[in-house]
Amino acid sequence: MRTAVADPGVDLGPLRPLMDEDEVTEVMVIGYDRVYVETRGTLFLTQARFASDAELRALIDRIVTAVGRRIDEGTPLCDARMADGSRVNATLPPASIDGPTLTIRKFARDRLRVEDLVRVGTGSATLFGFLRACVLARANLLVSGGTGTGKTTLLNVLSSFIPEAERVVTIEDAAELQLRQDHVVRMEARPAGLDGTGRITIRDLVVNALRMRPDRIVVGECRGPEAMDMLQSMNTGHDGSMTTLHA
Ligand SMILES: Nc1ncnc2c1ncn2[C@@H]1O[C@H](COP(=O)(O)OP(=O)(O)OP(=O)(O)O)[C@@H](O)[C@H]1O
Ligand SMILES: [Mg+2]
Structure with a gap:
């Protein structure tokens, strides 16, 4: 899997109107003739279509090459990030049997805030008051849930409770x-380049962060070996750290 930043000028073809529609949070393409969107939590099949799998493949190539990556039958899975922050995953046959797929999680310009979560009934004001107290007391926090259940959103809300002075x-x-505090160092992992070098893992960044005098380390998602480093850093004086974990 590879991640990189896509060019803002990429021609998105039939997906452009969907990407421009504010209510659409996710765009999902399966082969040339099935384009689904997610709107307010519900999936819809749209009228959007590509002329052929080849045209869809060409769009995938445009997105991927704009970030200096490659996707082909040999490496048929690829992650990228568009310039606007949207996350892209593309797959090709033989990994995806019914043609190329493209999954775009649109960047949430206005991530839900604690007021929003209380309003929609995710939790009571009392619950979030308790979570705020946990953050202030430097409890280590681990958000767990399945795909798309709101882990990142909750982590963002929990991060918003971190005092400005830290x-x-x-x-x-x-x-x-999207932290609103000013004193934030944002680090991002990176896959290996085409020549196989230059990979920076979450684990590398966690280890490095320990030398950056952090008051808090917030890790977007712990998956592999970094989980161990994260637990260790939580245990060795970097209290008040936060992360998410796939359930
Ligand atoms: N409490 C909530 N109530 C309603 N919608 C929510 C809530 N939390 C998140 N969402 C919406 O659900 C979608 C997914 O949220 P989010 O990215 O936080 O999930 P995730 O668990 O981090 O996903 P992934 O597993 O892909 O990393 C977003 O569109 C977000 O706005
Ligand atoms: Mg997430």
Whole structure:
């Protein structure tokens, strides 16, 4: 899997209107003739279509090459980030049987805030008051849930409780967190380049962050070996750290 930043000028073809529609949070393409969107939590099949799998493949190539990556039958899975912050995943046959797929999680310009979560009933004001107290008391916090259940959103809300006077280092695979504090160092992992070098892992960044005098380390998502480093840093004086974990 590879991640990089796509060019803002990429011609998105039939997906452009969907990307421009504010209510659409996710755009999902399966082969040339099935384009789904997610709007307010519900999936819809749209009328949008590509002329052929080749045309869809050409769009995938445009997105991927704009960030200096390559996707082909040999490496048929690819992650990228568009210039606006949207996350892109593309797959090709033989990994995806019914043609190329493209999944775009649109960048949430206005990430939900604690008031929003209380309003929609995610939790009571009392619950979030308790969570705020946990953050202020430097409890280590781990947000767990399945795909798309709101982990990053909740982590963003929890981060918003961190006092302004503290130094925060955020570490993510693809930068999504939107902290309002000023004293934040944002770090992002990076896959290997085409020549196989230059990879920076979450684990590298966690280890490095320990030397950056962090008051808090916020890790977007712990998946592999970094989980161990994260637990260790939580245990060795960097209390008040936060991360998410896939359930
Ligand atoms: N409490 C909530 N109530 C309603 N919608 C929410 C809530 N939390 C998140 N969402 C919406 O759900 C979508 C997914 O949220 P988010 O990115 O936080 O999930 P995630 O668990 O981090 O996903 P992933 O597993 O892909 O990293 C977003 O569109 C977000 O605005
Ligand atoms: Mg997430």
